[in-house]
Amino acid sequence: MQKRDLDYLKSKARAVREGIVRAIGVDQKGHLGGSMSSADLVTALYFYKMRHWPDDPKNPDRDRFIFSKGHSVLAQYAALAECGYFPAEALPTTKQLGSFLQGHPERDRTPGIEANTGSLGQGLSIGLGMALAARLDKRDYKVYVIVGDAELAEGQIWEAVTAASFYRTDNLIAIVDHNKMQATGPIVQLYDVGAVGKKFASFGWRVLEIDGHDMEAVVDALDAADISTGQPVAIVAHTVKGKGVSFAENVASFHNGALTREQYQQALREIAHNEV
Amino acid sequence: MTKLACPREAYGRHLVKTAAADERIVALDADLSGSTMSCLLREEYPERFFEMGIAEQNMVAVAAGLALSGKIPFVHSFSMFLTGRAFEQVRQSVALAKANVKLIGSSCGFSDFGDGATHQALEDVAVMRALPNMTVLVPMDAAEVAEAVDLALEIQGPVYIRISRSPMEYLTKAIPGSSLFEPALMADGRDLTVFANGLMTTEALQAREILAKEGISLRVVNVSCVKPLSKEAIQRWAEDVQGVITVEEHSVIGGLGSAVLEALALSPRPTYVMGAEDVFGQSAQSHEELLVYYGLTKEAICQRARFLLGRREAS
Structure with missing residues (x-):
């Protein structure tokens, strides 16, 4: 866990976004949109909230983070590299044989x-298993799971939400990357999952609703999730798909799209100069 | 060969015994603990038993999370729901992740006779066998169920164990003490080799006795471990006979028969695969009634053996 320094965290968020772009590269498809919308959440987890040791990645007391919307893992790769789990030079090898x-x-x-x-739909259940194991082992680690809003269409999510509520795993924190876009367009037009916060609340979860790009709000919510109430916690983070790269924001084709050489350079420039 | 034992009860008792010695063991069930007999562990160690409701997909992935945190979860449901409903959770969360999860498929084959096709697992071995990193065990009797649990604990990774609802006879191997991994000679013979597992090993041994009176000599080999399959052993047991029969309480597609055929692809000897002939099951008044209807009896094995040896027409 790091000290609460918002400027530091914002600089790390820029590094994570840059890493996402470098992992995608030029003329190869990559999941830009969802990685960018999660970038501030992932940054706050790795550089503020989570107890973890890059040189001891299997330490049993580490906090766990699972990206249930696995296609956005580019944000996690970038954060892991920035933390020193592996060299950042490896990022451009993403998806190479x-x-x-x-x-x-x-x-x-x-x-x-x-x-x-x-x-999709499996990560929250895995996180619940880890949260139950923590209880059995009397360890105080927490389990963070980022799920997508469109992913909430998967029935297994609600099986896990029900089970976590029943087992009162308040060491399990689901963060909904609520970017309001599915792969093929806006969810409100295509398959509206409804009032996300109300749904979690009605299943017995404690719900916090925030702007997922306001770093102060993100760290406040992660701190608030620490309070043990016997309820699992859902942080509904309102985000923008593609956040930080102007031409990709809210553009469905950048869910999994390729960048031209010019777009690649422009994305890096915007990330370096924007105060996200 | 007449002492009967209920394999699922043997399983439940052995699980409790094993859990007493290894506190990493936990159990999950999807509202079938009274059938799978995971209830015995719940009674003994309530804090290590997780009722997961009728939600098999979540249950399997929760088990993966427990395994990735150092537990050894035994996950229970009927074979059909565990491998069917939760197939993709088994694939991604367990097999791909090499999670140390033990999948206990109960009421396999036709053994849930009354409930009909929806509950009768005839494809489970095929789909589990197709997954990389998965070990597939089909015990032939209650003693082997306990052995399968012990073997599963020796394996650091996913294991599927298929358990029948029906009582099974205790059988004796020709060479006792061999590992479940190795196809085991049950009784030797010269003319044909029968590879069987589960309840069908008993039927094959009974067929052998009938055929002996007709001057036909059957070798019976039990293959509890369908995957990884010792191909060399299958080839060795099949090389000095005139033909091969496989018999299993499972579809002819993808199970033991397919695995044996893969091992004997270059063999000149004819191989006949007995099982459910690419059909769904149905309800009946008894397990035996279904085995007769679907041709999985000692008589059916005898008929096939005679045909392979040119003694009589197969119907």
């Missing part, structure tokens, strides 16, 4: 990855 940085997270290939996700 034989790379330890796969298109979706694989725990036995990449240091710091806790579970295998990619097929």
